[in-house]
């Protein structure tokens with residue numbers, strides 16, 4: 179990735195006590211309809227941008243509580259301990275490959291960022307959405323569809 183991808187984008191929770199910045203533009207975006215996202219975001223689905231974990235700088239470690247809500251290998255979700263907003267997530271997909279999962283609603287802007295590319299975990303949707311995006315309706319398909327670009331990049335494919 180070249181200079182074009184460099185950025186300084188700020189994100190924060192609802193109350194402003196949990197803050198971070200991204201040093202690179204996220205490269206992917208998906209809409210996640212899993213029941214865990216529905217629960218933590220209190221919304222029908224989550225609009226999530228993906229970047230490398232190393233491009234995320236957390237400015238307020240003490241105000242974020244990290245929790246894995248679906249087992250040891252699941253997304254480590256940073257939730258503000260003042261306002262309970264899910265603010266930033268991390269997912270270790272392979273040794274040495276860790277992703278930052280950034281809720282689009284937590285960023286100061288999403289100018290120049292990708293549009294959502296797919297629906298994942300669509301089998302647990304609250305309501306049908308009427309758009310042309312691909313839909314993945316099993317956990318296996320959903321995980322492969324959203325992680326494959328990163329695994330392929332890591333493997334040099």
Ligand SMILES: [Zn+2]
Nearest residue numbers: 191193258261
């Ligand atoms: Zn907060």
Ligand SMILES: [Zn+2]
Nearest residue numbers: 210211212215
């Ligand atoms: Zn989800």
